[in-house]
Amino acid sequence: MLLALWRLSPYFLTASNLLNIGSQISMIAVISIGATAVILMAEIDLSVGSVAALAGAITAGVLHGIPTSWPAGLWLGVALVAGLGVGTLAGLINGFFTVYLSIPSFIVTLATLSIGRGLVLLYTGGRPISNLGESFAQISWGHIGLLPVPVVIMLGLYLLAWLFLRETQLGRYIYAIGTNKRAVELAGVNVRTIELGIFTLGGAFSGLAGIMLTSRLDSAQPTAGTGWELVAIAAVVLGGTSLYGGRGSVAKTLVGAFILQIIANGMNLLNIQAYWQQIAQGSIILLALLVERQLRRHGGG
Amino acid sequence: MKSLLLKGSVLLMLALAVLLLPLGATSGQAQSKTLTFGLSLSTLNNPFFVSVQQGAQAEADTLGIKLIVTDAQNSLSKQTADIQDLVQKKVDALLINATDSAGVAAVIKNSANAAGIPVFAIDRAIDTSTGAKVVGQIASDNIFGGKLQADFLNQALKGQGNVVELEGIPGSSAAIDRKKGFEDELAAVAPGIKIIADQEASFDQAKGLAVMQNILQANPNKIDAVVAANDSMALGALKAIQQAGAKRPDGGRIIIIGFDAIADAKAAIKAGNMDATIEQQPSLMGQLGVDAGRLAVTDPLFFSKLPSGQFFPVPVKTVTAADL
Incomplete structure (x- = not known):
């Protein structure tokens, strides 16, 4: 597909276009880390987009609300902690209702998807909160060496998540919970705490993604993150993680996220008509899943 | 205040x-x-x-x-x-x-x-x-708004140049009417202005930014103006243009025209970063x-x-x- 795109548009494989794609997908990719862990446990989180929007709005609100006499670094820190805190709290609430009150995560997060969006609209009054300052914009537009900051954040978090899921005992429990939760419980592992922790972490990742988007636009949009839950789930599934839990890899989720953004980017480069784009997007996702399934069957892995 | x-x-x-x-x-x-x-x-x-x-x-x-x-x-x-x-x-x-x-x-x-x-x-x-x-419906004339966008564009570009069109949510009446008004009028009054890219960005600022980044990649040093079906997409495109440092082929600032006259767009026009919007x-x-x-x-x-x-x-x- 990459080669086909390169053949069709000479601009596709330029360094600046690839870095653009990296920045564009960084937010969904960060959310998809949490989504992968949640789905590995055979749970789901539909609230990610609303939580991201809420975290972004709170961050922007705090940035506007703090007196300018405060040192720049301090107010930026407070705003970031507030945004991440909101995301973490939302994740904790998702986890609490799912794990301790035994309500299916699909229902819990469907509810928080709606509540979160309502809170965003209430907090912003339906209007964007804009002009957030140059230092805040650096989160999405700054560079570390040659790489844009959001790409560095994304790659760093993926490396950590990959190591965590692959190399730690806790990571292996997450796979085991998705395969056979009862057996893990019988082995004396505190499954509830792990589940609660993963939902909370998922919320924190959503919060971070919301902050990254707000920085990218220099504006917290009341409709930000709408539909992100479906894109994140698509990225996870395209990466080969099973929706039934227990099988998958966070590194492949990153590949899945890139495939989705490359499709969108490629269709913009080729100037394909809007109505056709949706048909193409869906068809390519189906095709990619079929190819992946065939490869796995024949590769024996 | x-x-x-x-x-x-x-x-x-x-x-x-x-x-x-x-x-x-x-x-x-x-x-x-x-x-x-x-x-x-x-x-x-x-x-x-x-x-x-x-x-x-x-x-x-x-x-x-x-x-x-x-x-x-x-x-x-x-x-x-x-x-x-x-x-x-x-x-x-x-x-x-x-x-x-x-x-x-x-x-x-x-x-x-x-x-x-x-x-x-x-x-x-x-x-x-x-x-x-x-008995009747009294509502804004979106087709006329699209026509006004084309008229302003024609004036700003003096009838010559390449324009990028950002459309709203596919199938929504506002997107359809604004697009129709813009394209029909442009074809009628400014045959010298060419739509070199026409993509949808769902009335969304984040999508407007990403789509404009991609369009800038595909059309380096070719774009004279951007016409968006709402201000959110126009502001997203503005961000993409500023971050890429993109200019018109003659070295001037890329003309940006939005729709809706939201507060952020009016501020951008006042600051000289955007050129026009359509007010209901x-x-x-x-x-x-x-x-x-x-x-x-x-x-x-x-x-x-x-x-x-x-x-x-x-x-x-x-x-x-x-x-x-």
Whole structure:
């Protein structure tokens, strides 16, 4: 597909276009880390987009609300902690209702998807909160060496998540919970705490993604993150993680996220008509899943 | 500060209304009977609809019509009750800004139509497929707005150049009408301006930014202007252009034209980063609503000759730095 795109548009494989794609997908990719862990446990989180929007709005609100006499670094820190805190709290609430009150995560997060969006609209009054300052914009537009900051954040978090899921005992429990939760419980592992922790972490990742988007636009949009839950789930599934839990890899989720953004980017480069784009997007996702399934069957892995 | 101003102007309007009421009442007596209209708004927690209300109130005062305004607070069940109350009060005409185009149809059919009160849809259409009868719809003319975008673009580029078009949510009436108005007018008046990329960005700022980044990649040093079907996409495109440091082929700043005149876009125009946007006229919308209602009551013959649900477009206007 990459080669086909390169053949069709000479601009596709330029360094600046690839870095653009990296920045564009960084937010969904960060959310998809949490989504992968949640789905590995055979749970789901539909609230990610609303939580991201809420975290972004709170961050922007705090940035506007703090007196300018405060040192720049301090107010930026407070705003970031507030945004991440909101995301973490939302994740904790998702986890609490799912794990301790035994309500299916699909229902819990469907509810928080709606509540979160309502809170965003209430907090912003339906209007964007804009002009957030140059230092805040650096989160999405700054560079570390040659790489844009959001790409560095994304790659760093993926490396950590990959190591965590692959190399730690806790990571292996997450796979085991998705395969056979009862057996893990019988082995004396505190499954509830792990589940609660993963939902909370998922919320924190959503919060971070919301902050990254707000920085990218220099504006917290009341409709930000709408539909992100479906894109994140698509990225996870395209990466080969099973929706039934227990099988998958966070590194492949990153590949899945890139495939989705490359499709969108490629269709913009080729100037394909809007109505056709949706048909193409869906068809390519189906095709990619079929190819992946065939490869796995024949590769024996 | 802004909301204070808004509250101030609302108070001022109310004060004016109180002052003008006696005047209205006397001129109303010249006719045989004082008319009473009901205006059911979806929300008053939005400056757009506050302006609709103010325009309607001012026109009602001028014409000596008593206007009863209800605020549904974006709740369909409250709006249903509001409309029932207005019908109970035997208003002579109903102006309805629907919270939900399909949901409000039931109360119109069973209550307002049953009582024989003429109904006008304000801003949003009302679904008539289930049998609700609506005399007319008074809403912004999006096709005309698209035409104004093309006219401004033609003027700014002096008839020559390459433009990127960012469309709204595929299939939505605002997206379709704005695109049609823009493209038809451009083809008619400026054959020298070429649309080199035409992509949808769902009226969304984040998507506008990403799509514009991609378009800039595919068209380096070729783009003279961006025309977006709303301001959010225009502001997203502005961010992409600024971050890429993109310029026009002749080295100038890329022209950006939006639609809706939201506060952020007006600020960008004032700062010289954006060039124009299209502003709706909600106050005029309210005014025309009252006028249409009055016509339906005093001269029913006029509407009997028109198809039911006739669309009455409210003109929109171009806003540039000179207007701010």
